[in-house]
Amino acid sequence: MNFFSDIILMLDSSVRLAVPILLAALAGLYSERSGIVDIGLEGKMLGAAFAAAAVAAVTGSPWLGLLAAIAVSSFMAMIHAIASINMRGNQIISGVALNFLALGATVFVGHSWFKRGGSTPNLSTEARFSPIELPFAEQLGGIPIVGEIYEQLISGHNLIVYVAFLAVPVTAWVLFRTRFGLRLRAVGENPKALDTAGISVTRLRYQALIIGGILCGLAGAYLSTGQGASFSDNMTAGRGFIALAALIFAKWKPVPVLWTCLLFGVLSAAQIRLQGVEFPLIGEVPVQAIQALPYILTVILLAGFIGRSVAPKAVGQPYIKER
Amino acid sequence: MRAQKPLPRWVDIALMPALNVALAFVVGGLAVAAVGEDPFRAMQVLIFGAFGYGEGWGFTLHFATSFVFTGLAVAVAYHAGLFNIGGEGQAYVAGLGAIMVALWLDQTHWVFVLVGSTLAAMTFGAIWAMIPGYLQAKRGSHIVITTIMFNFIASAFMSYMLAQVITRPGANAETETIAETGRLPLLSEYFSAFTYSPLNITFFIGILALIFVYVLIWRTKLGYQIRTLGANPEAARYAGISAVAIIIIVMAISGALAGLMAVNEAVGVQKRLGVGYVQGFGFVGIAVAFMGRAHPIGIALAALLFGALYQGGQELAFVMPSVSSDLVVVIQALVILFTGAMSEMFKPVLLRLFNRGNGEPEPAGD
Amino acid sequence: MGQDSELAIDLRGVSKAFGPVQANKNIFMPIRRNSIHGIVGENGAGKSTLMSILYGFYHADSGEIFVNGTKVQIKDSSHALELGIGMVHQHFMLVDNFTVLENIILGAEGGFLLAKSLKAARSEMERLARDYGLEVDPDALVEDLSVGQQQRVEILKALYRGAEVLILDEPTGVLTPTEADHLFKIFEQLHAQGKTIILITHKLREIMAITDSVSVMRRGEIVTTLKTSETSPDNLAELMVGRRVEMDAQKTSGDPQKKVLEVKGLSVTDELGVPRVKNVSFDVRAGEIVGIAGVAGNGQSQLLEVISGMTEPLLGEIWINGKRVEFEGAKTAAKMRHLGLAHVPEDRLKTGLVAQFEEWENSILGYSEEPKYGAGQILSHKAAREEADQRIEKFDIRPPNCRLKTANFSGGNQQKIVLAREMDRELDVLIVGQPTRGVDIGAIEFIHKQIIAMRDAGKAVLLVSVELDEIRALSDRVLVMFDGKIVTELTPEASEREFGLSMAGVDPHEEESTPVATGKVSAGAKEGVR
Amino acid sequence: AEPALIYDAAGKNDKSFNEMAWNGAEMYAAANNLPYSDLEIQTDAQREQALRRFARSGASPIVVPGFTWAEPVSVVAQEFPDTNFAIIDAVVDLPNVRSVLFKEQEGSYLVGALAALKSETGTIGFVTAFDFPLLQAFGCGYVQGAKAANADIEVLQNFIGTGFEAFGDINTAGEIGRSQVERGADVIFAAAGGAGEGALQAAADAGVYGIGVDSNQNYLFPGNMLTSMVKRVDIAVLNAFQDELDGNFTAGVQVLGLAEGGVSAAMDEFNAPLITPEMQAVLDDFIAKINSGEIVVHDYRSDNSCPVS
């Protein structure tokens, strides 16, 4: 029982740690499936996290915060779109620029609003997304194993967590079962094929980037108004890059993205619990070795089992019809 | 519409970038105005701070030197078709090698420190980059993931080394300081104009690195093979070029270049190694490399621009306290955006301007 | 509007420039309904551009387009499709990792959910297959199809969208004669159904065989438009190139000497472990051209890759000048060159050239290590450029500028760049894959002459081509490959029937034996050359 | 001359150390109705430059919070012998430099003792940014105090990250706080700058207690904040400014421990209900013993190790 509930708690933590990466990786999926490299996930998430916390702090409403997050992140996605679609610019530079922009602008704007050096005030419970108890969670909790999993692992997360997990099957469905998905996959592989079929490459890519913007908005809002309760300078701490890595790791496919992010969540949760633990035979390991565990294991898994991941063929190249 | 003449070369390489930088300043200026300061004076302060006097120049060039290293690192890998996001970690780990050798030799003479720490920095940086290179070449691990992971691993590794292994007791996770005898000379010792600036002898290594990369990429057979692999891997296979060997070599060179930042920053200025000394310069290198179109001349210019923004920005924050360092980061982002990602923004307008009332159409065909 | 409604399409004064290049200039082209209209012209003459304008892909800078007598402004390709204009592009516009069905419905899905559209498309495809004999497996991935099958997918795409005017841009450039014959049968059916067909091709034989009228283009302009019955291939060639063209390679019989290239018991598998070449043995002597004929995808590509050292064989040996070649990974291709083997790859842009390089840089591809391009690691731009300039003159590469980006040369000139590099040096064996794919007749004439000159200079030449005419015109001996094996050896003079049988896997010399199941063709043709 | 303050790389509003320094400057400004200058730097190479700029402009004293300033101050202070400098958290031995050190271990000892006294589960937690001697000194003092109050107490210790960016990562800090609660901790001391709030939030959400750091953070989650380990950087800055104004500026080393009021466990109306008289009595006893020297709290920085864990 004790061991079992420990595992459940750890998985619970893994889920929470996986969510922002999952949302960002799905955002990257839409973008890169459409042929646009998205190295600016980090920046969009950061911008969104700030907008969510700032607006929630001022209005007291997490919903308005979420809207603001989505607006800011989509706005940044549009900058990326203009640069990489209309101006055929270098998508990597554009992404790097967005990351810097978010880094500077969040603190600059935040400081001029709240005079707290870019941090936002702590959000009250009402201004955050609070845990949702799923129906019958308490009643079913008594049932061993299944009930406990339902009550403790599945129930009790905030709305964005459920949205994130729902976004995976929805993305898979959109990608493989709808007209939009067919065109999206096509435009990342061979935009000319789509163009000659009379579909606007530009419009489709814009749509993909907007969806990515919305998802990054959710990821950011989750960080500052769901999992956390305020914004802090550079609070994404590299999650956008982890998401990018997860996306490649999962070979740009939605369900594998879910597994990759969960794997990363589990490793991160395990890392927290393993700090300072004495291991049989080895003894105590430097805490930094434990902290690096998720990254080291990723490298090993990648080298050992995953094999080559092949990007959508047209990714990174601007679509140039006439030179 | 008649057939259009292409833009004159000077428009392409000078006027357009200048317009883009100007636009970045206009937008940045709006932000400056938003905090109630005069944007024109802000720009004046920024430019004067970066280029207006010797000390300013010294700082600008000092930062530019670091950016040259991290920028070249990204560029060299890019020529082989590899996107090395790991400059940050490579420079960090290189700092370990550089400082260890510097501390070992610092009782001798700075020449030994310079040579020793340069070699050590390059070696450590090369090794840290070669592992992702090897994994990509042999195991097909995507270089982007591996280099991202190696940044995190470097951070953990260096945290351990600095807090527990080569740490100076009583200090905060940093190494001993290099003794006076072993300190790299500042250029201000020879040119009084640079007085008080951290510009040091590594600047010349930066210039050598630029020349080296130019020669390597465009004037050697290895460089030719690197470019072939990067531009068309299938053609490289046809030509009998070993992708495995090239990838590993290129990543080693790339890491070595990133590592040189340690000589400039850790050995040259801070004279010891502390936690997080790279300060994001590895990521700035990505912007510098792409803005410089992976060409040494372009990289030198982009690095200079960024050096100027760092130095001028600091001056700005000093003179106008309400323009905080965060606003300077915003201006930097705008410069990256407009000159890097939206570099062709003015092209249609300029094409129309330059084609007004002329243009005999050329016939098609060969 | 009182227009002559006899005309399905009428282009009036169409012009189009790409930056400094005037691709089309004041083009007039009337096309009668239910006719088959041909367009010929050298590489870069502006044929594809003109048709892409008609298809709404590009917008003309000036000029008018009439469809069925009505003036139209074609906004984009979907508009063109609405007007009943469909196009099969020179370079296929297919998504490689999609199924045939997905490619067919792309852009014409008919509803938000795919399942319904796919179902509808499947039955429509069955109908089209019945009506026109256009059979393709709807669930196959496009990347697994042979070029011929991909071609059919493109035609199906156009017909699925209800095209009344069908533009085909060099549809036979990559097809085998059998596949081409099949295509022409389809044209006949389409014609019978009242469709209008516009055919761009470099093969004048095709123009003569099926078109009603033909336009000749040169340097962006229409030279003339003629009734096909009132012209001849020689006449057309002269109109296109502006001079007389030698249509048949003038070849004397060869004088074979000692064995230079020996291939013994070679077997090759691809990355997936599928056998591609099965126990192949042959040799090539100095002073002869050995042709390898066969339907694309029967192992020719893999054979070329192994002989050139690009891939390692599973079994078997290669001997050059009596020395056995040791395979040692990626460097083998470079080693082969040291041994005196030169290789013109099948696909110039994919394999033989780096499009972003300047011309002179491609002129040393594969040979950059040679000391004549600089001592040690130094790469002498000067030496390389001087040599490139000489070759440009010798091979008449246009424009004659070795500093120009290779992507900016026309296909024919790109092919010449590769040929010049591989032929203009000391060598013993030349292996050539698809030397004239997609190049115009002027260039074909030139390239054929060069290959024969190599033989006459005493080199051993191995020629792989899916153009049977080319094989027969150039080779001294012909080996026919089928399903990874060499079925038989024929003389170039052997009958059509003998070639046809052996390319289907039957050795005509032992006709009584049971034929290899012809159903295998598609399996073998999977790898298709693109 | 106008006094000046230059912040460390974490910036003015790090919700802890630098912000405390800024508060001190503000206190000075408010008390005397006089201006001061301040500056944030962007990179390490700018430290000397910033010092020099202020020195040249005639500012005095120039106060810099953070040990990273030691080297630049020792260079620039020699160039400007007539300007006064003050450095916090490091020693620069020059006639015009005042060096202010804090005994973080003593304050941490007190909050550790309080945590152990408050804990019902016998497990308490410590969350900090990364493996860094200064931060380890907090942790080491905390454990010493906890063990002194309850020898059987178990202390969970976690690091958020491996570098300075960990100071911003409130989400990982929060997740760590939660994991400590799940492992039984019912008091969590968060010494991680801005990120610490994540762990305090997690404690508050779980209905257990948090302990703030640097400034008095008791107000953050009333009812769930046991106390804060206050480090009076503000006083150090205020004193330096004020002494100069009053003509009393002295160089040399000042060590601010418990006795000097440099560190303390914050008591105010927010946490008063949580502190029982018995706890207060034990605490007072510890304070007296530390002040008398009877208890010497080990400083992690003295030998890079901690006798207890």
Ligand SMILES: Nc1ncnc2c1ncn2[C@@H]1O[C@H](COP(=O)(O)OP(=O)(O)OP(=O)(O)O)[C@@H](O)[C@H]1O
């Ligand atoms: N500013 C630039 N940005 C990007 N690529 C450049 C730039 N300048 C030159 N190149 C490329 O670098 C390569 C070599 O350039 P460079 O002009 O220095 O040599 P070169 O002109 O080929 O040599 P030579 O001195 O013999 O004329 C060429 O491929 C050129 O296209």
Ligand SMILES: Nc1ncnc2c1ncn2[C@@H]1O[C@H](COP(=O)(O)OP(=O)(O)OP(=O)(O)O)[C@@H](O)[C@H]1O
């Ligand atoms: N998208 C484009 N952008 C710029 N220039 C182009 C583009 N497409 C074609 N051109 C140029 O326009 C001219 C005409 O090209 P086009 O493709 O129409 O020739 P073509 O007659 O079809 O030749 P081929 O026989 O090789 O297919 C060429 O000089 C070509 O380089």
Ligand SMILES: [Mg+2]
């Ligand atoms: Mg064409």
Ligand SMILES: [Mg+2]
């Ligand atoms: Mg030159």
